[in-house]
Amino acid sequence: MTQKTAAVRAIGLAKHYGSGDSRVVALAGVDVQFRRGEFTAIMGPSGSGKSTLMHCAAGLDQADEGRVWIGDTELTGLRDDALTQLRRDRVGFVFQAFNLLPSLTALENITLPFDLAGREPDRHTLDNVVRALNLQQRLHHRPGELSGGQQQRVACARALVTRPEVVFADEPTGALDSSASTELLGFLRRSVDTLGQTVAMVTHEPSAAAFADRVLFLKDGYLVDEIHAPTADGVLDRMKSFEKAVA
Ligand code: ADP
Numbered sequence: 479m480t481q482k483t484a485a486v487r488a489i490g491l492a493k494h495y496g497s498g499d500s501r502v503v504a505l506a507g508v509d510v511q512f513r514r515g516e517f518t519a520i521m522g523p524s525g526s527g528k529s530t531l532m533h534c535a536a537g538l539d540q541a542d543e544g545r546v547w548i549g550d551t552e553l554t555g556l557r558d559d560a561l562t563q564l565r566r567d568r569v570g571f572v573f574q575a576f577n578l579l580p581s582l583t584a585l586e587n588i589t590l591p592f593d594l595a596g597r598e599p600d601r602h603t604l605d606n607v608v609r610a611l612n613l614q615q616r617l618h619h620r621p622g623e624l625s626g627g628q629q630q631r632v633a634c635a636r637a638l639v640t641r642p643e644v645v646f647a648d649e650p651t652g653a654l655d656s657s658a659s660t661e662l663l664g665f666l667r668r669s670v671d672t673l674g675q676t677v678a679m680v681t682h683e684p685s686a687a688a689f690a691d692r693v694l695f696l697k698d699g700y701l702v703d704e705i706h707a708p709t710a711d712g713v714l715d716r717m718k719s720f721e722k723a724v725a
């Protein structure tokens with residue numbers, strides 16, 4: 479049973495902002511699953527609802543309608559403290575702007591989820607993640623002393639070190655140069671292949687989406703298409719076909 483459960487499942491997710499003339503539909507009713515050990519890219523024009531989908535699926539934000547499960551736990555209706563604990567222990571996040579705490583060292587940032595939970599990190603997992611992200615020489619630096627690529631590797635380490643059921647990454651390479659991007663995407667890919675990590679990543683870049691197992695396309699709050707085993711060219715062609723459909 480557990481084997482067949484998706485890491486994340488959402489049905490009928492709908493959310494709007496504002497009212498009257500300024501009413502914006504961010505999600506128009508989305509059904510989606512992120513299967514265990516699968517790397518999914520989420521694409522779509524700016525404003526199509528990618529971040530809203532990710533935030534609602536991760537329990538960072540609440541949809542107006544619909545239901546969300548992380549593993550067997552339904553998020554809808556969870557009390558605040560239970561939701562906080564679930565986000566801390568069972569979900570990892572990586573944001574475009576890194577979101578590290580500037581006063582903490584890299585190591586302290588990485589182990590923050592454990593400090594908040596009042597638990598000790600698993601040494602073996604911590605060592606493995608630090609080594610995989612090549613951060614051994616940077617652990618005692620503060621974010622201000624690290625390059626963008628290094629900071630995002632620290633953010634990734636923090637997201638992975640709890641062995642979460644899913645990692646959500648919202649444009650994680652948006653602020654990185656191309657070599658740092660490739661390095662980070664390669665790491666996310668390996669976390670899926672070697673640890674069985676489930677990853678859902680928003681990106682604008684066809685070349686980034688090509689690291690994923692499948693690509694979901696959002697438009698105006700709807701899920702409009704899906705590609706399996708994507709290539710950068712295939713993703714680009716599909717994006718062009720949407721633009722033509724609008725023109
Ligand atoms: P994407 O990540 O695809 O660019 P978002 O999910 O951020 O899109 O936004 C979807 C729509 O909802 C957009 O029209 C955006 O302007 C609107 N929106 C998102 N967040 C807010 C907010 N806090 N207040 C008002 N409108 C918002």
Ligand code: MG
Pocket residue numbers: 528529530
């Ligand atoms: Mg966004």
